[in-house]
Amino acid sequence: MGVSDANVEAPYDLYIGGKWTAAADGGRFETENPATEEPIAEVAEATADDVERAVGAAREAFPAWRDTAPDERGRIVARIGQLVRDHRDELAALESLDQGKPVSQAKSDMEGAARYFEYYAGAADKLEGRSVPVGPDQVDFTLREPYGVSAQITPWNFPGNLFARGVAPALVAGNAAVVKPAEQTPLSSLRLAELCAQAGVPDGVVNVVTGFGDPAGAALVSHPDVDTITFTGSVPTGQAIMKQAAENVTPVTLELGGKNPAVVFPDADLDEAADWIAKAIFTNAGQVCSAADRVVVHESVRDPLVERLVERAERYELGPGREDLDMGPLASADQFEKVRSYVALGREEGATLATGGTAPDREGYFVEPTVFTDVESDMRIAQEEIFGPVLTVLSVADETEALAVANDVEFGLVAGVFTADVRRAHRFARRLEAGNVYVNKWFGDTNQTPFGGYKKSGIGREKGLEALDSYLQTKNVAVNLAEGSGTDLPGA
Numbered sequence: 001m002g003v004s005d006a007n008v009e010a011p012y013d014l015y016i017g018g019k020w021t022a023a024a025d026g027g028r029f030e031t032e033n034p035a036t037e038e039p040i041a042e043v044a045e046a047t048a049d050d051v052e053r054a055v056g057a058a059r060e061a062f063p064a065w066r067d068t069a070p071d072e073r074g075r076i077v078a079r080i081g082q083l084v085r086d087h088r089d090e091l092a093a094l095e096s097l098d099q100g101k102p103v104s105q106a107k108s109d110m111e112g113a114a115r116y117f118e119y120y121a122g123a124a125d126k127l128e129g130r131s132v133p134v135g136p137d138q139v140d141f142t143l144r145e146p147y148g149v150s151a152q153i154t155p156w157n158f159p160g161n162l163f164a165r166g167v168a169p170a171l172v173a174g175n176a177a178v179v180k181p182a183e184q185t186p187l188s189s190l191r192l193a194e195l196c197a198q199a200g201v202p203d204g205v206v207n208v209v210t211g212f213g214d215p216a217g218a219a220l221v222s223h224p225d226v227d228t229i230t231f232t233g234s235v236p237t238g239q240a241i242m243k244q245a246a247e248n249v250t251p252v253t254l255e256l257g258g259k260n261p262a263v264v265f266p267d268a269d270l271d272e273a274a275d276w277i278a279k280a281i282f283t284n285a286g287q288v289c290s291a292a293d294r295v296v297v298h299e300s301v302r303d304p305l306v307e308r309l310v311e312r313a314e315r316y317e318l319g320p321g322r323e324d325l326d327m328g329p330l331a332s333a334d335q336f337e338k339v340r341s342y343v344a345l346g347r348e349e350g351a352t353l354a355t356g357g358t359a360p361d362r363e364g365y366f367v368e369p370t371v372f373t374d375v376e377s378d379m380r381i382a383q384e385e386i387f388g389p390v391l392t393v394l395s396v397a398d399e400t401e402a403l404a405v406a407n408d409v410e411f412g413l414v415a416g417v418f419t420a421d422v423r424r425a426h427r428f429a430r431r432l433e434a435g436n437v438y439v440n441k442w443f444g445d446t447n448q449t450p451f452g453g454y455k456k457s458g459i460g461r462e463k464g465l466e467a468l469d470s471y472l473q474t475k476n477v478a479v480n481l482a483e484g485s486g487t488d489l490p491g492a
């Protein structure tokens with residue numbers, strides 16, 4: 001069964017070749033409302049055979065889509081964006097139910113999803129090559145061509161938004177796509193695939209296979225007919241995907257999370273810094289790769305900043321996404337247990353629990369906004385990605401120590417600097433080992449800005465025009481213009 005013609009309790013099928021189809025072995029699994037721990041719907045559980053069918057459908061559909069005039073591809077992708085806007089409330093309600101986030105945040109996510117389709121639609125007829133000056137006897141130029149079949153493995157924290165972030169540039173570049181959404185949150189991706197078809201995307205160009213990393217995800221990323229892979233998720237899973245992709249020498253774009261420092265200097269506006277940092281760690285219950293999980297603060301303003309952060313954390317109201325309060329639950333039982341284990345670890349390591357740290361006595365996977373102080377850089381809570389509403393505060397004596405602590409992790413996705421000194425802001429931004437640096441703010445970057453990490457935070461860039469590099473390969477064409485150069489051979 002499809003999506004638009006069903007209520008959320010009805011079974012959801014795979015979307016392959018423009019048709020709704022059950023899994024090959026009839027397998028299904030339940031998706032759960034994390035605010036109530038109750039099942040929402042049954043979803044088809046893809047097998048390796050189903051992935052084979054989806055990749056085959058994409059491979060078959062690719063040549064015609066590649067050869068569709070770029071301006072027509074752009075018009076179709078723009079229509080997807082408009083349909084996402086038209087169905088924003090429906091999509092947000094589905095996402096809030098499936099993932100747990102407040103419905104207003106889900107609406108913002110869907111606004112962003114629409115913008116991805118709109119933004120990349122405008123690039124469709126501007127994917128130009130260049131001429132290369134090699135002398136009077138040759139004409140040399142480059143072409144930018146699609147890879148073919150794009151495998152998209154999307155995460156559970158922003159499922160609909162990241163469907164759009166990857167599928168929009170893939171389509172505009174002329175690729176076909178097979179999307180494997182996270183098993184915790186598959187519903188919005190299925191609905192978005194339906195909207196793609198409604199906008200005029202040909203059958204087989206967008207396919208969605210729901211299920212688990214093993215077997216569906218593994219079958220997809222190791223498939224010899226997949227030409228490029230985009231993945232957002234954990235470092236261990238990204239490493240496993242790289243190994244599988246290596247067998248076929250398939251290029252990968254990986255966004256693998258972070259442990260992101262917010263560096264606060266004595267001349268910063270502490271109220272503004274606290275506002276931004278609270279938003280940056282407690283949005284989506286901290287389940288954000290670019291969350292500000294570490295505060296690196298000068299010792300002279302540590303106490304007043306901590307007071308402000310604690311006060312803001314304790315104001316947060318928690319509830320199911322439909323109630324649209326400040327923070328929803330964690331997305332799954334596994335994530336709930338992981339976050340709670342890190343809170344316990346922080347106490348064992350000797351950090352001071354300034355606020356939060358408990359699970360409210362209610363149904364659902366809720367954890368209070370949590371702030372740890374007296375954290376040392378070598379503690380695991382300061383080094384490892386928790387992916388929950390847990391903030392660690394580290395105190396430093398000067399700028400040199402602040403830079404060393406900020407860079408002292410294996411990740412390098414996002415960092416922030418709070419200071420009134422513009423020279424220090426620029427100096428620090430250049431020395432931070434991160435792919436994205438905020439100054440006196442956090443979040444709020446747009447679909448046009450490239451996003452990706454240094455070190456173990458990943459490979460390549462999402463968003464912006466740089467994202468198109470993941471979906472286009474360059475061909476060089478050299479044309480000989482010299483007369484007689486090919487006839488100066490023996491016997492000619």
